[in-house]
Amino acid sequence: MTRRTAGHTAWCGRDQRCNLGEHRSDEIVVDAGHARAVLVRVRTAAGREHAEIRVRVALAPGEIAARRQLVGLLGDVRQAVTRAAVAVRPRPGRAAR
Secondary structure, X not given: OOOOOOOOXXXXXXXXXXXXXXXXXXXXXXXXXXXXXXXXXXXXXXXXXXXXXXXXXXXXXXHHHHHHHHHHHHHHHHHHHHHHHHHHOOOOOOOOO
Protein backbone atom coordinates (compact mmCIF):
# COMPACT_ATOMS: atom_id res chain seq x y z
CA MET A 1 0.00 0.00 0.00
CA THR A 2 1.44 3.37 -0.94
CA ARG A 3 0.75 6.62 0.79
CA ARG A 4 -0.01 9.78 -1.14
CA THR A 5 2.30 12.68 -0.32
CA ALA A 6 0.48 15.27 -2.41
CA GLY A 7 -1.25 17.98 -0.45
CA HIS A 8 1.09 18.08 2.53
CA THR A 9 1.46 21.49 4.10
CA ALA A 10 4.75 23.17 5.05
CA TRP A 11 4.02 22.39 8.73
CA CYS A 12 2.84 18.81 8.21
CA GLY A 13 4.72 16.00 10.03
CA ARG A 14 4.61 13.94 6.77
CA ASP A 15 4.57 10.57 8.51
CA GLN A 16 2.12 8.11 10.08
CA ARG A 17 0.27 11.05 11.73
CA CYS A 18 -1.18 11.88 8.31
CA ASN A 19 -3.97 9.40 7.83
CA LEU A 20 -7.52 9.31 6.53
CA GLY A 21 -6.85 12.47 4.54
CA GLU A 22 -5.84 14.41 7.64
CA HIS A 23 -2.54 16.27 8.04
CA ARG A 24 -0.99 16.74 11.49
CA SER A 25 1.98 18.81 12.61
CA ASP A 26 4.74 17.78 14.95
CA GLU A 27 3.75 18.23 18.59
CA ILE A 28 4.59 21.53 20.26
CA VAL A 29 5.18 20.77 23.94
CA VAL A 30 5.07 23.28 26.79
CA ASP A 31 6.41 21.68 29.96
CA ALA A 32 6.01 23.78 33.10
CA GLY A 33 7.04 21.37 35.85
CA HIS A 34 3.70 20.28 37.32
CA ALA A 35 1.82 21.03 34.10
CA ARG A 36 2.24 20.12 30.47
CA ALA A 37 0.43 21.13 27.28
CA VAL A 38 0.77 19.57 23.84
CA LEU A 39 -0.48 21.41 20.74
CA VAL A 40 -0.94 19.85 17.30
CA ARG A 41 -2.13 21.67 14.19
CA VAL A 42 -4.57 19.59 12.13
CA ARG A 43 -5.99 20.01 8.62
CA THR A 44 -8.97 17.74 7.96
CA ALA A 45 -9.73 16.00 4.68
CA ALA A 46 -12.32 18.77 4.08
CA GLY A 47 -9.56 21.42 4.36
CA ARG A 48 -10.64 22.86 7.73
CA GLU A 49 -7.77 23.60 10.13
CA HIS A 50 -7.89 23.08 13.87
CA ALA A 51 -5.67 23.25 16.92
CA GLU A 52 -5.77 20.14 19.07
CA ILE A 53 -4.57 20.74 22.63
CA ARG A 54 -3.98 18.27 25.46
CA VAL A 55 -3.31 19.62 28.94
CA ARG A 56 -2.11 17.70 31.98
CA VAL A 57 -1.94 19.45 35.35
CA ALA A 58 -0.96 17.92 38.69
CA LEU A 59 -3.87 18.23 41.11
CA ALA A 60 -3.64 18.99 44.80
CA PRO A 61 -3.91 15.92 47.06
CA GLY A 62 -6.98 17.24 48.88
CA GLU A 63 -10.38 16.86 47.20
CA ILE A 64 -11.56 20.42 47.83
CA ALA A 65 -8.33 21.98 46.56
CA ALA A 66 -8.32 19.67 43.51
CA ARG A 67 -11.90 20.67 42.69
CA ARG A 68 -10.96 24.35 42.95
CA GLN A 69 -8.10 23.74 40.56
CA LEU A 70 -10.43 22.00 38.10
CA VAL A 71 -12.97 24.81 38.24
CA GLY A 72 -10.21 27.36 37.57
CA LEU A 73 -8.75 25.25 34.77
CA LEU A 74 -12.11 24.82 33.07
CA GLY A 75 -12.75 28.56 33.30
CA ASP A 76 -9.35 29.31 31.77
CA VAL A 77 -9.85 26.77 28.97
CA ARG A 78 -13.31 28.14 28.23
CA GLN A 79 -11.92 31.67 28.02
CA ALA A 80 -9.08 30.58 25.71
CA VAL A 81 -11.42 28.61 23.42
CA THR A 82 -13.92 31.49 23.29
CA ARG A 83 -11.16 34.01 22.52
CA ALA A 84 -9.81 31.79 19.71
CA ALA A 85 -13.30 31.19 18.27
CA VAL A 86 -14.06 34.92 18.21
CA ALA A 87 -10.83 35.56 16.32
CA VAL A 88 -12.00 33.21 13.54
CA ARG A 89 -15.30 34.99 12.86
CA PRO A 90 -15.12 37.69 10.18
CA ARG A 91 -16.13 41.18 11.26
CA PRO A 92 -19.41 42.49 9.84
CA GLY A 93 -18.84 44.11 6.46
CA ARG A 94 -15.53 42.32 5.88
CA ALA A 95 -14.87 39.18 3.91
CA ALA A 96 -13.20 36.27 5.68
CA ARG A 97 -9.55 35.79 4.74
